Amino acid sequence: MLFKEETIDDLMREILKELCDKPFDIVPTKGACSEIFGAMLELTNPRARLSRTETRGKSFSALGELFWYLSRSNSLEYISYFIHRYKTYSDDGETIYGGYGPRLFNMRGEHNQFETVIKLLKSKPNTRQAVIQLFDAEDLLIEHKDIPCTCTLQFLLRDGKLNMITFMRSNDAYLGLPHDIFCFTMLQEIVARSIGAELGVYKHVVASLHLYEKNQKDANQYLQEGVQSTKFPMPEMPNEDPWDSIHKILKFENDVRNSYDASVENLKMDKYWMDLAYMLKILALSKNKVYDKIEDEKNKISNESYIAFVNKKIDDFNAKFARISKN
Incomplete structure (x- = not known):
């Protein structure tokens, strides 16, 4: 079929x-x-x-899951x-x-x-x-x-x-x-x-x-849920050898997992890879319940296709906080 x-x-x-x-x-x-x-x-x-x-x-x-593969x-x-x-x-x-x-x-x-x-x-x-x-x-x-x-x-x-x-x-x-x-x-x-x-x-x-x-x-x-927007595919990967950036982001993933204060800005990569690094940092902030910093990191993301996923993280936190406050 x-x-x-x-x-x-x-x-x-x-x-x-x-x-x-x-x-x-x-x-x-x-x-x-x-x-x-x-x-x-x-x-x-x-x-x-x-x-x-x-x-x-x-x-x-x-x-x-992708970075798990690439981490070998x-x-x-x-x-x-x-x-x-x-x-x-x-x-x-x-x-x-x-x-x-x-x-x-x-x-x-x-x-x-x-x-x-x-x-x-x-x-x-x-x-x-x-x-x-x-x-x-x-x-x-x-x-x-x-x-x-x-x-x-x-x-x-x-x-x-x-x-x-x-x-x-x-x-x-x-x-x-x-x-x-x-x-x-x-x-x-x-x-x-x-x-x-x-x-x-x-x-x-x-x-x-x-x-x-x-x-x-x-x-x-x-x-x-019905038909979703098809206007926001992921952007094109930079037209260059990707491996230097992949190695940098894999190291950053390890760093931010161990310390949510790890700096994305220090990576100095193309914005394509920087956006993925910001996503990793937002996840680390969420796991450490540092929700007040997520909005700041979201505003640094350059590609609109990721914003909806971050907003969902924020909405999930707000809904959970509302339930706790109500009880």
């Missing part, structure tokens, strides 16, 4: 409509679900990767700072066995797959071999609480544009899909900038695209 839309919310609406109408008669390990077998998704504007809705507008956790880590402490539910997927209370970071950048302790595909695309622009493997045959030898749902990421450079196609064995349409598309299209744009190419289309192929029955009510609420 093909779903082709311009934005992540357009894709999500069409997929969830289909899944909510199907019977919840598939019962894998995590509970009953409805399922689309063999789904092909196409996001024609990969920068329209952030949901604009009230229920699925999760920019902070999506950024966290499978640390539970790292990702649970952004997404608490990961704690249920750890075998040992310290790591996530299926974490993508080591598989992208240090597969089997020796292979930087990300670097390999960049070099390959530079030397052989028409190659069909620029493939990153995430799921591994060894993942089935011993039972784990988390193994990769993603089989491969493939990059194809055509007519000066870098296209990407992801192959998934399984995808949770409500919880997992928005984060996956955000992270993978960001990786697509990072590779594009690393080889000096424009951004092409993004395709996402899933063997089992499913909705768990326990999330059906939330999915219906999402659908009832």
Whole structure:
């Protein structure tokens, strides 16, 4: 089944409509679900990767998952700072066995797959071999609480544009899909900038695209929110090699996690990356309940596409404060 839309919310609406109408008669390990077998998704504007809705507008956790990948880590402490539910997927209370970071950048302790595909695309622009493997045959030898749902990421450079196609064995349409598309299209744009190419289309192929029955009510609420604005995709990544900025922002993420007073201004990066750093600082302020400084940091963000997510943080705090005062 093909779903082709311009934005992540357009894709999500069409997929969830289909899944909510199907019977919840598939019962894998995590509970009953409805399922689309063999789904092909196409996001024609990969920068329209952030949901604009009230229920699925999760920019902070999506950024966290991306930086977790780029940090090359499978640390539970790292990702649970952004997404608490990961704690249920750890075998040992310290790591996530299926974490993508080591598989992208240090597969089997020796292979930087990300670097390999960049070099390959530079030397052989028409190659069909620029493939990153995430799921591994060894993942089935011993039972784990988390193994990769993603089989491969493939990059194809055509007519000066870098296209990407992801192959998934399984995808949770409500919880997992928005984060996956955000992270993978960001990786697509990072590779594009690393080889000096424009951004092409993004395709996402899933063997089992499913909705768990326990999330059906939330999915219906999402659908009832109606059509969201498509006017604010993420801005273009700067047309330069991105790795110096990525290393700087990864260090800043560690600094601001440990001290919410860490200064964004000292980073001296392009405003594209500075905006993401301000988002990380706003999250740190929120976690430390320093809400009075969030508005000041929000006013330093240059791109309007992020403001709605920060306003939601502020609104959530105001609503919580109102409930506490009332009681």
